[in-house]
Amino acid sequence: MQSVQAKDYQVVFGNSGYTALNNLLREKNHSIIFVLVDSNTHEYCLSHFLQNLETNRPLEIVEIDPGEEFKNLETCTGVWNVLSELNADRKSLIINLGGGVVTDLGGFVACCFKRGIDFINIPTTLLAMVDASVGGKTGVDLGALKNQIGVISNPGLVLVDPYFLGTLPLEELRSGYAEMLKHGLIHSQSYWDAVKDSDYTSFETLGDLIRQSVAIKNEVVLEDPYEQNIRKSLNYGHTLGHAIESYFMEEESKTRLLHGEAIAIGMILANFLSQEIAGLDASVCDNTSKVILNYYKKVAFEDRDIEAIIRLLKYDKKNSHGTVYFVLLQEIGNPVLNQEVSNELIYKAFDYYKNLSNK
Structure with a gap:
């Protein structure tokens, strides 16, 4: 399926999308790759993603709790602390593997950590594929008020893999x-x-x-x-x-x-x-x-x-x-x-x- 050219990145689809992803990783040569998941995408999506990932860079999995109620600054702080403990630097990469909560929060985490590191979004829900995949909106909720804190910043790539739809209720x-x-x-x-x-x-x-x-x-x-x-x-x-x-x-x-x-x-x-x-x-x-x-x-x-x-x-x-x-x-x-x-x-x-x- 033909990719969609956004402002300064591409939205790529399916098997050919993994080729584009792996080519980008070789080109950028990041120091450490962090894959941000929630407990659901850890269980149902991570294995399929890793089978298609080609890199010799150090790889770390960071897991957050699933659900809109955890899309907040407290969760961000937890992720920032984990990144620091695992020696993330300004050449690190975060790959956000999940629905809109993971991609929104993960993008925001990346934008703020050390004043900005690269991130890539792999949306795993239909909502995230058609909504969060384009536009560069990152952020978190303030209590029950949606998306009150955030910035607009584009990912390096978005990969839409319809395989993940089969994991959804x-x-x-x-x-x-x-x-x-x-x-x-x-x-x-x-x-x-x-x-x-x-x-x-x-x-x-x-x-x-x-x-x-x-x-x-x-x-x-x-x-x-x-x-x-x-x-x-x-x-x-x-x-x-x-x-x-x-x-x-x-x-x-x-x-x-x-x-x-x-x-x-x-x-x-x-x-x-x-x-x-x-x-x-x-x-x-x-x-x-x-x-x-x-x-x-x-x-x-x-x-x-x-x-x-x-x-x-x-x-x-x-x-x-x-x-x-x-x-x-x-x-x-x-x-x-x-x-x-x-x-x-x-x-x-x-x-x-x-x-x-x-x-």
Whole structure:
């Protein structure tokens, strides 16, 4: 599969991707190679990766706990201490083998250690492949507030190996699929049609769609690397989606939602807001929302939940001068940025979600 050329690195795929990886390692001649994993990727992914790795450099495995709750500065400190104990220097390399938590945190660890060492990302979840693989966003959460601490810095290479998808439970595949649906909504009718009618459990089908999603995000990032303009469109559904995800993470009475599950809700809410504010056709709003609902279970929201979620909106990274800004759609493939939304409309959006049926 043809690679995708990002700003100053490549996203490579499958078996040919390992050739590119091994060539890069020979070229760079790093002092020590550290492979950052969590306990899941250590068990299910590391062996396959090492079988395809060719290097004579010293190799160290560093393991962290799995899950969003460990994507924090405390975990970073633990990794930095391990790097120091194992004599990492400025010519060391970190290979981040895992989902978005591992690649985001590992990239941030690399950017800060000795003011910056090289890192390579090997995403092992569908979400990380289509979302974290492009854009150079690294960072960690601040409590339950997502991605509040971080920097933009590109890896030396990203290797997408569909083999790892076979290690995932179905709910993790579904979580990543939400980002592909988002790419369809913000990019084009043709990609939306291709994704919405695909089988996210078929790795043969997914392979080409993953590459298309990577290419779509890459196209946006190349135009706007620091999220000053069009890159904000990649946050469609994420303003409320991130707030929902954070709320369900910190509220003990709630069952935690995966990222894609929360973003799916956020996209349905954003569809309604787009209809009300940006002129999205009502039939498009309903049809696309029903497609999304067909893949993700309905979640119940009480008024107190919505109030708490609205309070969390003030921490969204797109905000400026105390104003919460949304990405909305005029039509599929035509997002509009920096839209202000009243709390009254947000309540109506939740009512729309509550009453929506995928029939």
